[in-house]
Amino acid sequence: MPDGARRHARAPLARHAMTDTLHTLHAWADQGWLRRLDSALAAFVQQQDPQAAPAVLVASALLAQMEGRGHSCLPLAKLVQPAAALLGWPDLAQLELQALWSSLPAGLDGWVQALQDCRLVRQALTDEAAGQDEPDLGQPLVLGGTRAAPLLYMRRYWVYEQQVASAITERAARLQPVDRALARQWLDRMFTPQPIEPIEPTDPSQAEPRTDWQKIACALALRSGLTVITGGPGTGKTYTAARLLALLLAMSPDASRLKVALAAPTGKAAARLRQSIDQSLGSLQPSLGHTLDLQTLTTRIGKASTVHSLLGMQMGSRQFRHDARHPLDLDLLIVDETSMIHLEMMAALLQAMPPHARLVLLGDKDQLASVEAGSVLGDLCAHAAQVRYDAATRDYLLEATGEALPASSARGSALDQQTVMLRHSRRFGTTIGALAREVNAGQAGPAMQLLRQNHDGLVWLAPQPASPEILLQLALQGRPGASASYSDYLLTIQAGPNQLQAQDPTQAAGQESPEQAHADWVKRVLIAFDRFRILCAVHEGEWGDRALNQGVQRALAARRLIRPEGEWFIGRPVMVTRNDKALGIFNGDVGIVLPSASASSSGSKSLRAYFLDGEQLRSVAVSRLAHVETAFAMTIHKSQGSEFAHTVVVLPEVGGEIITRELVYTGITRAREFLSIVEPRPGLLGEAIGRQVQRASGLEFRTSKGI
Numbered sequence: 278m279p280d281g282a283r284r285h286a287r288a289p290l291a292r293h294a295m296t297d298t299l300h301t302l303h304a305w306a307d308q309g310w311l312r313r314l315d316s317a318l319a320a321f322v323q324q325q326d327p328q329a330a331p332a333v334l335v336a337s338a339l340l341a342q343m344e345g346r347g348h349s350c351l352p353l354a355k356l357v358q359p360a361a362a363l364l365g366w367p368d369l370a371q372l373e374l375q376a377l378w379s380s381l382p383a384g385l386d387g388w389v390q391a392l393q394d395c396r397l398v399r400q401a402l403t404d405e406a407a408g409q410d411e412p413d414l415g416q417p418l419v420l421g422g423t424r425a426a427p428l429l430y431m432r433r434y435w436v437y438e439q440q441v442a443s444a445i446t447e448r449a450a451r452l453q454p455v456d457r458a459l460a461r462q463w464l465d466r467m468f469t470p471q472p473i474e475p476i477e478p479t480d481p482s483q484a485e486p487r488t489d490w491q492k493i494a495c496a497l498a499l500r501s502g503l504t505v506i507t508g509g510p511g512t513g514k515t516y517t518a519a520r521l522l523a524l525l526l527a528m529s530p531d532a533s534r535l536k537v538a539l540a541a542p543t544g545k546a547a548a549r550l551r552q553s554i555d556q557s558l559g560s561l562q563p564s565l566g567h568t569l570d571l572q573t574l575t576t577r578i579g580k581a582s583t584v585h586s587l588l589g590m591q592m593g594s595r596q597f598r599h600d601a602r603h604p605l606d607l608d609l610l611i612v613d614e615t616s617m618i619h620l621e622m623m624a625a626l627l628q629a630m631p632p633h634a635r636l637v638l639l640g641d642k643d644q645l646a647s648v649e650a651g652s653v654l655g656d657l658c659a660h661a662a663q664v665r666y667d668a669a670t671r672d673y674l675l676e677a678t679g680e681a682l683p684a685s686s687a688r689g690s691a692l693d694q695q696t697v698m699l700r701h702s703r704r705f706g707t708t709i710g711a712l713a714r715e716v717n718a719g720q721a722g723p724a725m726q727l728l729r730q731n732h733d734g735l736v737w738l739a740p741q742p743a744s745p746e747i748l749l750q751l752a753l754q755g756r757p758g759a760s761a762s763y764s765d766y767l768l769t770i771q772a773g774p775n776q777l778q779a780q781d782p783t784q785a786a787g788q789e790s791p792e793q794a795h796a797d798w799v800k801r802v803l804i805a806f807d808r809f810r811i812l813c814a815v816h817e818g819e820w821g822d823r824a825l826n827q828g829v830q831r832a833l834a835a836r837r838l839i840r841p842e843g844e845w846f847i848g849r850p851v852m853v854t855r856n857d858k859a860l861g862i863f864n865g866d867v868g869i870v871l872p873s874a875s876a877s878s879s880g881s882k883s884l885r886a887y888f889l890d891g892e893q894l895r896s897v898a899v900s901r902l903a904h905v906e907t908a909f910a911m912t913i914h915k916s917q918g919s920e921f922a923h924t925v926v927v928l929p930e931v932g933g934e935i936i937t938r939e940l941v942y943t944g945i946t947r948a949r950e951f952l953s954i955v956e957p958r959p960g961l962l963g964e965a966i967g968r969q970v971q972r973a974s975g976l977e978f979r980t981s982k983g984i
């Protein structure tokens with residue numbers, strides 16, 4: 278039956294059933310189980326299509342709820358039973374769910390039918406059995422996925438997902454001719470042979486060289502418009518990106534014209550990317566001799582920017598200055614910390630890439646997904662661990678790198694051919710690395726054992742019973758074996774800019790200007806601050822960042838390390854919570870309030886917040902900062918892209934669906950040297966390690982099918 282006719286023919290619905298459903302959804306919003314926004318979407322649907330079935334109203338409200346939790350869509354299969362597992366509501370709510378569900382469709386087909394009958398839902402099931410797509414009439418909801426696994430979307434997320442999937446597949450599939458022999462020559466110079474490893478740890482006679490995934494990543498990036506490089510901390514993602522840059526320069530017919538840009542979701546991550554690319558290029562130069570002038574290349578790259586500013590953020594608009602009609606002017610873009618990029622931002626980035634340019638996405642697929650909806654990197658790397666290279670890719674890699682890879686039994690997509698997982702961490706030969714691996718593998722028992730052993734003082738589980746007092750102690754003096762704490766930066770502040778001049782007569786003789794001495798002091802303060810950080814899983818409660826910020830501030834004031842008189846005080850660490858292009862500050866930037874250079878010399882009270890990007894200082898007068906929070910403690914989400922010598926991860930007392938393996942892994946891997954974990958309720962960490970985030974999305978399905 279044609280769709281219009283089917284809609285026409287549907288049975289008139291009992292109005293009271295819909296009113297009752299809406300009433301229930303509003304009541305759930307009153308209880309705080311749903312957001313007002315969620316029930317409002319159901320009300321909107323009913324207003325626009327009074328014939329919409331109760332199932333459509335329920336699905337709309339739950340879709341809005343799911344989007345608020347970071348999912349791109351609502352898998353209808355989850356609605357066949359009362360959506361208890363999906364929502365994780367309290368017991369009382371479960372009873373209400375059961376009651377409502379008794380009047381809703383019992384099978385998947387019933388839900389699909391109800392949505393197909395609603396004129397606000399665009400039909401876009403992708404499998405043939407579902408028939409042709411309907412023309413786009415601008416419907417606010419979209420029924421996508423397949424008939425066997427239907428997905429309900431808000432229109433805009435469906436559009437973003439489609440844009441991302443098609444741009445990714447198209448870029449990955451567009452292969453460029455490569456002089457394989459020349460590539461091999463350069464790659465052999467850039468990568469030293471890998472160590473021989475026993476295949477079985479117990480049998481050293483059966484040994485073979487370790488696969489050089491970094492070399493493979495460079496070769497793949499040479500041949501296509503898209504490469505995705507994933508790997509845990511210290512696996513050499515930026516090291517590889519630097520070699521890739523050098524390789525492109527070496528093999529480019531007109532290297533002097535190559536336009537390269539570096540970007541990351543936060544200012545701090547962007548600065549770190551630039552810094553570590555510079556370091557890697559520096560260490561590469563001796564092995565290349567004078568054949569390639571990396572120095573010149575480095576100066577031409579320009580500073581790394583946030584993805585927002587690269588795309589040209591416009592005040593009060595979702596649109597960026599760069600898009601498909603006004604693409605970015607570049608030949609190569611390297612993006613770090615891609616796990617933090619949400620679906621909408623990835624769609625904007627891909628739209629703005631010029632067709633000929635190469636895009637290299639770096640990131641850790643196992644880290645927390647973006648705060649906003651989507652789990653783009655995780656979806657793109659769904660098969661990364663399995664290595665699904667086809668025969669053509671394996672032939673290419675053998676010739677260009679000398680690496681022989683075994684055939685894969687699974688058919689790989691265009692994206693799979695351009696995806697590499699780096700597997701050997703060079704930063705974590707230590708217990709922190711071992712702990713991160715156990716957590717990632719969901720091995721709660723071995724992970725807890727490592728923590729309890731307090732191995733070399735590197736990892737440490739706070740003793741029970743845990744009280745917030747332990748965090749104040751950590752903030753004031755660290756712990757045995759890990760002395761870094763907030764006292765370090767506060768004592769540096771107290772020493773003042775003139776301390777070095779007093780110690781060093783050459784500087785006292787006037788070789789360093791007061792401005793320079795002030796800038797050096799500010800940098801020392803910011804570097805010392807980054808040696809220690811408290812990371813919380815949640816905002817609220819006594820174990821949340823809000824209460825801990827207040828507690829730490831009081832404890833430091835009691836020791837006279839700070840004088841918090843009023844909102845702005847010397848030594849207040851602040852985190853920016855909103856992008857402000859005019860001020861040059863971005864969501865997630867962390868800085869410290871200090872006297873300005875002129876105030877330091879004149880004794881006036883002018884205070885500025887200082888931020889450090891690599892070697893570069895930025896500052897903003899505190900009077901201009903409207904959207905900041907104190908940052909003695911911050912959430913694990915906000916810490917992504919940063920590292921601290923001593924990281925303290927604080928779990929709450931009550932678990933729940935947001936305390937997950939990805940959250941714990943992300944927190945742990947922020948630690949460079951020492952890790953302390955505070956677990957108020959024994960067993961909670963183990964529960965978290967066993968709980969994995971599954972963000973609903975159709976992106977993996979689309980990219981694996983190339984649709």
Ligand SMILES: Nc1ncnc2c1ncn2[C@@H]1O[C@H](COP(=O)(O)OP(=O)(O)OP(=O)(O)O)[C@@H](O)[C@H]1O
Nearest residue numbers: 491508509510511512513514515516517553703704
């Ligand atoms: N093939 C290699 N040979 C020697 N040193 C390496 C190699 N790969 C990486 N390294 C070194 O290991 C360290 C970690 O590398 P890098 O910073 O590139 O990792 P990463 O994956 O980008 O880490 P993260 O994203 O966690 O900061 C660096 O000091 C780097 O120089």
